[in-house]
Amino acid sequence: MSDSWKQATEASSLQCRCFPLVIVQGFLGHTESRIWGDFERHLNQNCPECERKVIFASVGPVSSLHDRACELYYSLVGGTVDYGEEHSKAHAHSRYGRTHAQGLYPQWSLENPIHLLGHSLGGPTIVKLQYLMKQGHFGPHAHPDWIRSINTISAPFRGTQAVYTLGERVDAAPKVRPFSAGSMLSKAIHTISYFSPILPKAFDLHTESRRLSFRDISIFCLLKMLWKSEWAESQDAAPFDVTFESADQREANQEGQPYPQTFYRSCATYLTEKSEQNSNLHTVSFTNSLSFLLVAPLLFLARVIGSFDFSIIRPVPSFLDEISTIPTDVEKGKLYTADYRKSLPEEYWANDGVVPLFSQWHPASCCSTRCQHVETRVPAPGIWYVEQWDKTSHSSLVPLWVASDRQKQYWLNLGRWLRGIELQGVCT
Template identity: 80%
Template sequence: MSDSWKTKEVLSQCQCFPLVIVQGFMGRTESRIWGDFEKHLNHDCHGCERRVIFASVGPVSSLHDRACELYYSLAGGTVDYGEEHSMAHGHARYGRTHAKGLYPQWSSENPIHLLGHSLGGPTIVKLQYLMKHGHFGPLAHPDWIRSINTISSPFRGSQAVYSLGERVDAAPKIRPFSVGAMLSKFVHTISYFSPILPKAFDFHTESRRMTFSDISIFCLLKKMWKSEWAQSYDAAPYDITFESADKREANLEGQPHPRTFYRSCATYLTEKVEGKENFHTTTSSSLLSLNPPLFFLARAMGSFDFSTIQPVPSFLEETQNPVDMEQGLLTENYRKNLPEEYWANDGVVPLFSQWHPAACSSTRCRHVKTKIPAPGVWYVEQWDNTSHMTLVPFWVASDCQKQYWLNLGRWLRTIELQTQTLECH
């Protein structure tokens, strides 16, 4: 048997499903700065080239809205947020129309791999949850998703959102003059002028009527003073709170689908502070990997006082910390009982939140590397000395970036070969 025949046989059997990339909060860069990662992704594909699709979703929208936009951008058609959802949150039921989807043949026979960075991870999980519950009709099925892969994703929330402005005692309200308040004004301004701005400033806010074609300048000023969008339960900032994450867990969102493969990459850059319980901090060398805002945010997250959060997050109750029943808050002793992964972080998301949706006690998970993955199990890999932006989206061709994409390509190929073997039998 000649080597050329073997090569042709491998190529004929090769079935590389597309990889759909979903970016995180404020992510609108697409392939412009993601760089030349594909040659590492395709390194072990035996000559074939995996298609990579950047899906466009609202960079500041809620997980529900982002998941709906993701589905219709791939399958095609008019975005339908759902009658019940749109009425509950006061926006139009329908969004933009995609005359032709990015992957119109999407089906059980033509599945996809999904990769989400940061908020892109929970967006993908929400998509599969909605598919499971028939939100997109009887034909859409969770089997259409062959694998879910995430990087630095806040599945269980992040204290960063409180440090930036979300009220710890009354989310989704925002503290005046905070970073979050300034950000909401920026979003309203960009959305108002979006019809005449470049595509990079498309925030997918057409269902909320926020442009100059929909509202007056006086109305814009009123929204900038008090934003009903930013301070609602249907926006990205609230979905990053611990309260929102608890609601998703109560609905069993993120429970592994038995025929989907799961892999999360959890990153952290902080180090434990000796002599101060389980607190974490950044070091001076961290400035080489973090920009100044993330450097100081990582420090704030590393010493965050979880006892101020109302209602008490479920992960704190899991650790059997004592609660002051009159105040509805944790007692000060909780710091001794809470493991350090709740303060260890990558500048945006605490380590424990990046593992997977829900607690390990209620999720099939394995925190080890494996060469033969099984469907329906969350596989978790931890990357130390790695910030929220180290692996993606800014391509600098570092060794860790090359290694991540090389490993991801091998992981996806292993899944596909394993699936082909099962189908043959």
């Protein structure tokens, strides 16, 4: 244990100030604390002097990263959600969303920062929030340093093959294949949104800015949307934001580049293993599938992601360009499948049933991001720290609480990490 860490531990008895932890859930995540369970006991184990406040933020379960980030901001500070004039015009929806009469943490400021934890799509949502704060989207007073740390679990920073398997066109995203799972899901979302004013809160999809309810449109309009959804097949929806194309666009804008005063930590999970000794493709063993009691769709996705053919994606993802040994036919824009499968490292196929391992590390590649892929107990700001958990599925750690040893260990580690960050200021 280093001297600085010992000093921080000793100082904890002199000063204890735990910043709130704001939890942002992923795609279709809308459970709040109902199934997350008794994790706070383990989160607070390293800080007996006080109990960290945990806030579950409410954002659109199917909305785009931009819209989710805006909803996250205003859910915390209060007020009417403002998606921005330029963004709203570009994507044909109302500029303003719902009004929060009372924010979940209205004192949020440089003096009262927060920690953020994002599961799955919640991870890039948090990154988008900090990026928009840097761009001045929320006004000059909102500063990216209001975020003390960003922590993620199984986040699809650089996209996932799963979205193509479920229906996104590999050659023309955001278009969706007819009768695919994604197509059926979009129809369900439109139907729920239409009847949302009379449905329980559990079915709240935050789609009021789209004007999709029976208070705004006729049944005829609903039927047209069920036939072809301009929203679901747009670049302003969650499915497109987890394509490789969308991730490349964000990386080109340098979204996710570490800010010098913020701490970053990602938990990357995978349950697959190499399918063959001389191949980097991955699969799920029969033993693993029994150990984690995977539902059939998750098991299916893990196998598909583990053998996905990247050569069919158009435009070609930027991470394939990073592998200089992959031969291509420049004139025809073709990748040679057999060759790139030998050159591409196994982390592009290793996955947790939803997201490939490389995508969970951090936004952008390692060569363009300050990152550290080893465990540390004394974190430094401005660096993405990555830890990998094998034999772990997309939902093993959160959100469903089963009180497993791994879940307890994750929350214990996170509590230590957050406390270490907070105590650094005490010892300087």
